[in-house]
Amino acid sequence: MPAYLYRARDKSGKLLEGRIEAQNEQEVVAILRRGGVFITSLEEEKSAKSSLQREIHLGGGSKKVELQDLAVFARGISTLLEAGVPLLQALRSMADQSTNKYLAQVVGEVAQKVARGYSFYQALADYPRVFNRVFVGMVQSGEGGGNLDWSLQRLADYLEWEKDLRDKIQSATYYPLILIGAIIAVSLFMVYFVFPQFVLMFEGFQMELPSLTKFMLGLMSFLGRNWLLVYGSLGGVILAFFLYINSEQGKKWWDRRQPYLPLFGKLFHQLLVSRFCWLLSGLLRSGMPMVQALEVTASSVGNYYLGDIIREIAEDIRRGGNLSRGVAEHSFFPPLVAQMVAVGEETGSLELTLGKVTELYDKEIKIFVDRISTIIEPVLTVIIGGAVLLLALSLFLPIFQMASQGMSAGI
DSSP: OOEEEEEEEOTTOOEEEEEEEOSSHHHHHHHHHHTTOEEEEEEETTTOOOTTOOOOOOOOOSSSOOHHHHHHHHHHHHHHHHTTOOHHHHHHHHHHHOSOHHHHHHHHHHHHHHHTTOOHHHHHHTOTTTSOHHHHHHHHHHHHHTOHHHHHHHHHHHHHHHHHHHHHHHHHHHHHHHHHHHHHHHHHHIIIIIHHHHHHHHHTOOSOOOHHHHHHHHHHHHHHHTHHHHHHHHHHHHHHHHHHHTSHHHHHHHHHHGGGSTTTHHHHHHHHHHHHHHHHHHHHHTTOOHHHHHHHHHHHSSOHHHHHHHHHHHHHHHTTOOHHHHHHTOTTSOHHHHHHHHHHHHHTOHHHHHHHHHHHHHHHHHHHHHHHHHHHHHHHHHHHHHHHHHHHHHHHHHHHHHHHHHHHHHO
């Protein structure tokens, strides 16, 4: 009868190691599960090969780990665990099948750490650039509560939700960016190819040019002579702005103002509230205590301003307060959110209530994105049309004026 070496953790998280003789791995898994332990490693003593490995294909092939890569990884591990595959074998299977080389390398290293006795969340925490605090926190709660497969499934749902939101926002900005790029291209073409020809023609006119034409000719002449200064300054300002908002101090400044920007501020605000509710709901459902769940949410919500608010709420709860009161005291959260949180606390279904709030805001975000796309198109069309009209008038007014004078002289 073959013998199997196993590593497992009991409900308190204590590492257990041992050797079991059984007909096959399925029998060993059944024996250990009846003992109420969570299997992290199971290998045949001689061959150290698992007959339960399943193929899970990951998407993506670049070095950068995308949200979709992480979502499929989390869902794949969850599926394997649910099928009875030990964690170590599941990690090795995912690493072998991944087409994202960087993620495959990281998962392989995580598997090695788990084999040496690390808990799963401790191994993931060593790679913060790949697995953020939400990922690690959900895994930690799942391991501690004995429902790791469910926690990973929930985590995959969150990652897919986050990717879907990002795609919606990007789709809303594509059209405006294309139109702005077209305006810039047309302007450059007019400045450097069209206007010089008209300038030569206007110089031969023995007449007073219209004020609009003089202004446009002066502007184009200035841009032509000082193109390096103008475009260099503009590029420098844009670069300085992006460098600043990517610094620690600049990001705090920008995060505080994002929810209150004209036009897109409402979208940022709804997105942050929805993300807060989703994260907190998932962490609470995975078994994480309220204060710890709030602290993880604060670090993972992606906004310093909201993160500071969440930490204040966590500190208030630590002193004996509750979530609904903390949310109601901060104007950042709409009254509806505070009311729903209060209802969730009273009925003992806070996680489900937060999930409903997320669904509500997801619908509002979709409607807002569609509305923004509808509004921006005619607005930019009017702007482009106005710019083209000004250019056309500045070019053709002198011609019309000269034709009019010619006709008058002929009469």
